[in-house]
Each structure stands twice: as structure tokens, then as C-alpha cells.
Amino acid sequence: MSSLKDLQDLIQEKYGIEPSALDPSASIRGAGLDSLALVEFLFAVEDRFGISLPEQQTEIDTLAELATLVDGLRATQKA
Amino acid sequence: MVWVTGLGLASPHGDDAPRVFAALMRGESAVRQILPELAKPTAAAPVAFDETRWFTKLQLAGVDRVSQLAVAAADLAMRDAGDGAMRSLDPERIGVYVGCGMGGAAALELAYRSTTGRVPPLTIPAFMPNAPAAHVAMRQHAQGPVFTYSVACASSAVAIAEAAKALERDEVDLAIVGGTEALLVPGVVLAWQAMQTLAGFAPGEAATACRPFSTERSGFVLGEGAAFLVLESAARAKARGARAYAELAGWGVSCDAAHLSKPEAAGQARALRTALRTAKLNPADVGYCNAHGTATKIGDVVEADALRSVWGDALGNLRVSSTKALHGHLLGAAGALEAVITVLALYQRQLPPNAHCAIPDPACGLNLVREPGTAAPGLEAALTSSFAFGGTNAALVFKRL
Numbered sequence: 303m304s305s306l307k308d309l310q311d312l313i314q315e316k317y318g319i320e321p322s323a324l325d326p327s328a329s330i331r332g333a334g335l336d337s338l339a340l341v342e343f344l345f346a347v348e349d350r351f352g353i354s355l356p357e358q359q360t361e362i363d364t365l366a367e368l369a370t371l372v373d374g375l376r377a378t379q380k381a
Numbered sequence: 382m383v384w385v386t387g388l389g390l391a392s393p394h395g396d397d398a399p400r401v402f403a404a405l406m407r408g409e410s411a412v413r414q415i416l417p418e419l420a421k422p423t424a425a426a427p428v429a430f431d432e433t434r435w436f437t438k439l440q441l442a443g444v445d446r447v448s449q450l451a452v453a454a455a456d457l458a459m460r461d462a463g464d465g466a467m468r469s470l471d472p473e474r475i476g477v478y479v480g481c482g483m484g485g486a487a488a489l490e491l492a493y494r495s496t497t498g499r500v501p502p503l504t505i506p507a508f509m510p511n512a513p514a515a516h517v518a519m520r521q522h523a524q525g526p527v528f529t530y531s532v533a534c535a536s537s538a539v540a541i542a543e544a545a546k547a548l549e550r551d552e553v554d555l556a557i558v559g560g561t562e563a564l565l566v567p568g569v570v571l572a573w574q575a576m577q578t579l580a581g582f583a584p585g586e587a588a589t590a591c592r593p594f595s596t597e598r599s600g601f602v603l604g605e606g607a608a609f610l611v612l613e614s615a616a617r618a619k620a621r622g623a624r625a626y627a628e629l630a631g632w633g634v635s636c637d638a639a640h641l642s643k644p645e646a647a648g649q650a651r652a653l654r655t656a657l658r659t660a661k662l663n664p665a666d667v668g669y670c671n672a673h674g675t676a677t678k679i680g681d682v683v684e685a686d687a688l689r690s691v692w693g694d695a696l697g698n699l700r701v702s703s704t705k706a707l708h709g710h711l712l713g714a715a716g717a718l719e720a721v722i723t724v725l726a727l728y729q730r731q732l733p734p735n736a737h738c739a740i741p742d743p744a745c746g747l748n749l750v751r752e753p754g755t756a757a758p759g760l761e762a763a764l765t766s767s768f769a770f771g772g773t774n775a776a777l778v779f780k781r782l
Contacts, residue, residue, distance in 0.1 A: 316438065317437075317438045317439040318437050318439055319439065334438075335439070336441075337747050338443065338503050338506075339439075339501045339503065341441040341502040342442060342443075342503060345499055345501070345502070346504050349497065355439055
């Protein structure tokens, strides 16, 4: 299971950033989300997937990293 | 000399200034019933606003409606001022002067009502009262003085006066000046209802609830929106061949220093006299007054007394209307919206009516503009005034060019 597609959909829905415009391995901040907007996005991720991200989430910089983290949390939740 | 070279609106009657003025001339009310979920019926004049015309979804993160409206109206004012307005202009010589009474009410309300216990991390920058001015500065690349004036209902009239002074002192070459307010959310509306100053109305009669200077008046209705003007020195405007609407000829501010919410004629009269003196005009030279006219029982009589004490025998020749009957009270944006209306009245020599006033209150005794479509062929100067909770009074005088 990969959450990447879901995350791409969410960032498009919330900020109008097309999947093609943001390489999963590129910096999300580079796409124009500053640190506070990124926190807002992470809140939306938590709400969408019903998960709770760890506190050190500010280290996340790419959608791919975020997808890996979300995948892990969703798997734990299911188990 | 300070000239008005651009006008921009995001107002209850729309965002096209000449069309907004035409709607006012026809006496069309933008007031209707809002927030049906509230226990007490509420009339207000909301703005039909499409924020996607001005912002991408990403840009909207942390931008409250109060700032969105300001960015739109300021942008329209700059476009109206023409391509030449920005030409060979040092960004450090552009000033932004914005009146705002309360800031981002919707952002604060959303945070308080959060059901997840989570508050959007951009709530503070969204609701701070100087956010609108900052967003206008970013959008227009204005790097000079960027100021916010929070003086309740006089906020944007004070902002306009301060911008005029900055131009006179040669601190800026161009001023983007206006006001913005967006308070039509349940928490704020309930607070206004608690203050007992809002107009009552029978079911289906929200549109005519606000009746300035009428024997039947019972208070004001809230409005939201933003209004901006571009001000330049006459020398610069002439040099670039700008179309100018009017000269901002005089301004006056004063404080009653008497009571927080009860107005006082003597304080208002001081602001009116100062504005006339700055404009080098006698009362009889001014043909039209866009009154503060909130339609409260006390306020309208006090304002009429202030006008009488300054105009004296000439009061009968001063045509007066309060357009708040039609667009509501925009609080921090009221002074700017009414300045735009006053400028257009002067430019077109047309006087918008004092609507919903079937029986003028004899205690006010003003020469009200009673009919829609009233022409004023000889109009040379016009005045608009704003009187605030807190006692601050502001008056602006415009002259025809």
C-alpha cells in the first residue's frame, strides 16, 4: 500500500498543486508551502487518514518521505 | 495638492465602481437577511466575492476574507489608476494606508469553533488587523510605509487623511489607501446585537431596515467589503497624464474625549471645521455631504447638530445623504467606501439618495437628497465624515478638478 496517490490528491485539493507539478522526491517547501502552511497540510493529512503524526514531523520535506511515514502509521493502525 | 487617480471596490453592490455608484443612484439596497441560524433576525450587506479571481488555493492559506477583499479592491484601484501609475516608481516611495476595525474575524471564529480541538496554525497571521495592509503591500510591491489604522468607524477616513499628509510631506510618491472589514460571522454579529445598535425589521423587510435621518430609524445594519483609492501628488499625476477624479483638498480629525460610544457634536464640529480650513473653503462652498448617518436615534441628531453649528445659515444649501441605508455600515471600511462614493458624486455631479426616509426627522432638519437620480450641476466640493466609537472624528473634503 502506498499513500502517495492519496497525498497527491489531498495537496491538489487543498492547494491546487497538480501531481505533475510536484515531484514526490522534491521539496514540498519548494512548491510554495512555507513551514506553517506545511503544518496545516500535515493536520489535513492526519484528519484524512485518521492518524496521528509524530511530533518531529517538521523534518519531512518531500511527499515520498511523508507517504512512507503515513504508510507505516496506517499499517500499525490496521494491525 | 493631492489627487485621486484610482478607485477600487469589493463592496456589497459589486466591484465595478461606476456600476456601484449607479446602483446607489437608483436607490438599490444590498441589505438582506443573513445567518438564519441566529435566534434574532439579522440584516446585513454581504459581498458576493470570488476569491479565486485574486488568489490560487495555495495563496489562500492563512489569508482571511478581510485581507482577500482588501487585495482585490486595492488591485482594482491600481488598475483604475492606469499603467502609468507604477511606471518609474521606486517601491520604497509607495505607501499603503489601510483602515481596519477588527481584522480577520472569520479566522478567529473558525479557531474557536474547531471541533477537532485543533486550531489552524496560520490563525494569528490571518486575523491580525494589519494583515490586510501587509497583503496589499506584497501584491503591489509597496516597500514604503505600510500602516494600519484601527479607529473603529473612522479607521479608513483617518487612513486617507494620514496618506494625504504623507504625500504633502513628500514621504511617498503614491499612496494606496483604503479600508476593509469582514465581520459577518455569528460571534461578531451577536456582539453587535448585544450592543442594541442594530436596526430592527419586520419579516421580509431587511432591505429597508436602515433608515438614516428618518423618524422611523432604529439603528444601522452591518456591511462588509473593501474600498481603495490611489492618491498621488497633482504634479506626478499631471506629468504622467493621469485621469484624476478629484482633489483631496481637506481633512480634519478630532477626538470628543468624552465618552466611548456616545457621540458629541462639538468634537465632530472640530473635525468638520479643520477639514474646511485645510481645503480653504467656506461651508457654503460645499454642496454635498455624504453623512456618517448610521441611523441610530442619538447619532443622527448629534451629527445634524454638528453640521448646523459649522454651516449655520448655509446648512439649507448643503445636500445630505447617508448611503449606509443601501450598503450598510462597513465600520473600518466605511470611510473609504463613502469617500469613493463622494468622489464619484463630485465627478459625475450626481447625488445618491438618502434612502428609506419617508418621514425625515424634524429634529435633524437637514436638506436630504430625497429622490433617486438627483443631479447637482453646480457641485464643486463635497464632504464625507466618519465618527468612531472611541470618540475620534474624521472629515474629508474633495474638490472638483
